[in-house]
Amino acid sequence: MGVKNKQNKNVWVREINDIVRGICGGFLFGTPLLYTMEVWWIGSIAKPSMVMLAIALTFIVVFLLNRTEGFRKPRHGSRPYEALTDTIEAMAIGIGCSALILLLLQELTSETSLREILGKIVFESVPFTLGVALANQFLADTGAETNSQTQKHSQETKRPGNSNSDKLHVTLADIGATLIGAVVIAFNIAPTDEIPMLAAAVSPPRLIAIIAVSLLISYAIVFEAGFSDQQKRRQQRGLFQRPISETIMSYLVSLIAAAFMLWFFQKLTFSDPWRMWLEYTLLLGLPGTIGGAAGRLAI
Numbered sequence: 001m002g003v004k005n006k007q008n009k010n011v012w013v014r015e016i017n018d019i020v021r022g023i024c025g026g027f028l029f030g031t032p033l034l035y036t037m038e039v040w041w042i043g044s045i046a047k048p049s050m051v052m053l054a055i056a057l058t059f060i061v062v063f064l065l066n067r068t069e070g071f072r073k074p075r076h077g078s079r080p081y082e083a084l085t086d087t088i089e090a091m092a093i094g095i096g097c098s099a100l101i102l103l104l105l106q107e108l109t110s111e112t113s114l115r116e117i118l119g120k121i122v123f124e125s126v127p128f129t130l131g132v133a134l135a136n137q138f139l140a141d142t143g144a145e146t147n148s149q150t151q152k153h154s155q156e157t158k159r160p161g162n163s164n165s166d167k168l169h170v171t172l173a174d175i176g177a178t179l180i181g182a183v184v185i186a187f188n189i190a191p192t193d194e195i196p197m198l199a200a201a202v203s204p205p206r207l208i209a210i211i212a213v214s215l216l217i218s219y220a221i222v223f224e225a226g227f228s229d230q231q232k233r234r235q236q237r238g239l240f241q242r243p244i245s246e247t248i249m250s251y252l253v254s255l256i257a258a259a260f261m262l263w264f265f266q267k268l269t270f271s272d273p274w275r276m277w278l279e280y281t282l283l284l285g286l287p288g289t290i291g292g293a294a295g296r297l298a299i
Contacts (some may be wrong), residue, residue: 017224022090022132024221026097027292029131031287034101034124035189037197043120051122055091058126063087065133087133094129097123104210105283106201174296175265181295182257184287189287190261198230199279207282214254214289221293251285254292258284 031041046054066083099121102108103274108117191194223243259281266281 019089019093020220020224022093023097024121024217024224026094026128026131027183027217027290028221030094030098030124030128030288031101031135032189033127034098034105035192035194035198035287037050037192037194038118039123040107043114043123044200046119046123048115051119054122054126056119058094058129059087059091059252062090062129062133065130066090086169090132090173091125093132094125098124098128100213104206104213105198106203106206107198111200152294174246174250175253176255177295177298178292179257179295180296181291181293181298183261184290185286185291185294186261186284190258190267190284191265195262195267195280195283198283199253199276202279202283207279209280214286215247218251218254218289219243221290222247222296237274250292250296252287255281255285258288 039269063083066086099108102120102124108121112120259268259277260281263270268277
């Protein structure tokens with residue numbers, strides 16, 4: 001009985017890990033398009049036939065991807081119906097994630113018509129769903145890391161040579177990777193009119209929610225999704241090399257990068273009020289933080 005309960009628990013743990021990996025893949029691929037007003041407009045005026053066509057095309061592409069890789073751990077002898085259920089789940093994740101961000105950005109409100117809501121969510125969910133399906137293919141899952149590799153990483157982090165200078169070097173490398181990732185993702189968003197448009201309607205509770213979501217996604221991408229050398233990252237011992245402190249530190253670095261890019265593209269000036277700086281920076285900080293997390297995966 002105990003063995004059966006343990007097996008059931010492992011199944012649920014694996015299922016949750018797969019979903020988290022899919023969600024993180026969706027955010028990595030889909031976030032930049034969420035800050036594109038043209039997609040909001042296309043979704044808001046799309047005819048029902050175009051919405052159905054977008055759903056059908058997305059389903060076909062994701063189904064084919066799930067037949068080869070998908071967001072779950074590779075399964076030997078996977079059957080077509082398993083790819084079918086994975087495709088439905090991937091599309092549900094993509095729709096849910098895009099709807100969440102559109103709500104945070106107040107592109108979906110109680111005054112938005114049902115037709116506009118469906119159009120925006122469906123068109124914005126396309127890159128999210130593709131990101132879910134490509135999560136394993138582009139961001140290798142390290143859940144199968146061997147015990148010998150884990151022990152090797154553990155021994156490396158415990159060597160006497162792991163001095164303060166080594167910790168500083170690791171920390172600076174993380175900061176550099178975060179800056180690069182944040183700039184890569186947010187650079188194309190910073191000079192556009194989307195940030196001022198969103199800031200004009202954003203409320204303080206939404207800003208707090210954006211901060212929480214940014215931190216949660218960053219933590220999940222680096223420490224929970226199973227991408228890159230997740231186990232190795234948990235064992236690193238830099239100045240901020242703990243999951244929570246590293247996530248907060250990287251978020252602050254991403255916000256600094258976001259503020260600099262907004263100033264560089266003259267969306268903000270030193271004569272602007274501090275609240276304007278705060279709103280613009282936090283809004284751009286969301287994609288910047290996701291980019292920063294992706295940057296840390298690369299080192």
